[in-house]
Amino acid sequence: MNATLVLTLLLGGACVGSFINVVVWRLPREESVVWPGSHCPHCGHHVRWHDNLPVLGWMILRGRCRDCHQPIAVRYPLVEALTAGVWLSAGWAIGLDAPSAGGLSAILSLGTGVVLASLLLPLVLIDIDHLWLPEPLCRTGVILGWLATALMVASTALPTSTLLHHLIAAAAGLVILESLSALAERLVGQPALGLGDAKLAAMAGAWLGLAGLGMAMGIAVMTGALFGSIGRISGRLKPKQPFPFGPFIALGIWLVWLTGPQWWWQHWLNFLSV
Structure with a gap:
C-alpha cells in the first residue's frame, strides 16, 4: 500500500x-x-x-x-x-x-475519478436539500466527462471511437429520461423524474458510455425503488410524496466507475443463476 x-x-x-x-x-x-x-x-x-x-x-x-x-x-x-x-x-x-x-494512464484514471466524485457529491447534497440538480454542475459534468474520455483515448489503447460512443451515450441518457418523464406526466398527470435527473443521466453517459449508463441507471432504479418502498411502508414517505432520485443515479455512476459495468452484469447473472 x-x-x-x-x-x-x-x-x-x-x-x-x-x-x-x-x-x-x-x-x-x-x-x-x-x-x-x-x-x-x-x-x-x-x-x-x-x-x-x-x-x-x-x-x-x-x-x-x-x-x-x-x-x-x-x-x-x-x-x-x-x-x-x-x-x-x-x-x-x-x-x-x-x-x-x-504510469500515465493510472494517474489519469485516478485524477478523473476524484474529479467525478467531487462533481457528484455536491449534486447529491443539493438534491437532498432542495430536490434540485443544478444545471451548471450537470453541464460541467458532461463536458468534463467528454474531456476525461478524450484524455484516456489519447493516453491509452482505447479506440478513438470511444469518444463518439460516450457522446452518443450522453445524448441517449438525456433523451430517454426526458421521454420517460414526459410519458409519465401524460399517463399519471405528473412527471416521474425531474429534468435535472435527465441531465445527470447525460453526465453518466459522458463518463461511462452506453453500457455504463445502462448499468448505472439499473442500480439507480433498484436502490431508489427499495428506498421508496421502505419509506412508504414505514410511513416516512406519504403517497405521491416526491423524493430525490439524483442520489441514486450518482450512486450508480460511482459504483459503475469503480468496477466497470461488466463486473456488475456478471454478478447479476450469478445472482439470477442461484
Missing part, C-alpha cells in the same frame, strides 16, 4: 469536501462560491484559517462558532470525511500502487 498516496487522497478529499460544503450552501442561494471567504452564517464573522481545517477545525471548536458560539452543523465535518473516503475509494479502484507502477 502506498501510504503517501493514501494520505494525499484523504487530505485532498477533506479539503475539497470543505469547498463542497460552501458550494452546497451558496449555489442554491445564488451566492458566489468564491467570495466572500468562509464565514459564520449566524454572526457573519470570517472563519479563521486554523478553524477552517477540515474535520479538525470543527472538533477543536467543539461544533460552535468561536465568535457567537452558535452551533455548527455536524454535517460539515461529515461531508469532509465522506469526500475523503470517496477519494480513497477511487484510489482503491485504480490500485493504491498503480500510479507509481502503472
Whole structure:
C-alpha cells in the first residue's frame, strides 16, 4: 500500500469536501462560491484559517462558532470525511500502487475519478436539500466527462471511437429520461423524474458510455425503488410524496466507475443463476 498516496487522497478529499460544503450552501442561494471567504452564517464573522481545517477545525471548536458560539452543523465535518473516503475509494479502484507502477494512464484514471466524485457529491447534497440538480454542475459534468474520455483515448489503447460512443451515450441518457418523464406526466398527470435527473443521466453517459449508463441507471432504479418502498411502508414517505432520485443515479455512476459495468452484469447473472 502506498501510504503517501493514501494520505494525499484523504487530505485532498477533506479539503475539497470543505469547498463542497460552501458550494452546497451558496449555489442554491445564488451566492458566489468564491467570495466572500468562509464565514459564520449566524454572526457573519470570517472563519479563521486554523478553524477552517477540515474535520479538525470543527472538533477543536467543539461544533460552535468561536465568535457567537452558535452551533455548527455536524454535517460539515461529515461531508469532509465522506469526500475523503470517496477519494480513497477511487484510489482503491485504480490500485493504491498503480500510479507509481502503472504510469500515465493510472494517474489519469485516478485524477478523473476524484474529479467525478467531487462533481457528484455536491449534486447529491443539493438534491437532498432542495430536490434540485443544478444545471451548471450537470453541464460541467458532461463536458468534463467528454474531456476525461478524450484524455484516456489519447493516453491509452482505447479506440478513438470511444469518444463518439460516450457522446452518443450522453445524448441517449438525456433523451430517454426526458421521454420517460414526459410519458409519465401524460399517463399519471405528473412527471416521474425531474429534468435535472435527465441531465445527470447525460453526465453518466459522458463518463461511462452506453453500457455504463445502462448499468448505472439499473442500480439507480433498484436502490431508489427499495428506498421508496421502505419509506412508504414505514410511513416516512406519504403517497405521491416526491423524493430525490439524483442520489441514486450518482450512486450508480460511482459504483459503475469503480468496477466497470461488466463486473456488475456478471454478478447479476450469478445472482439470477442461484
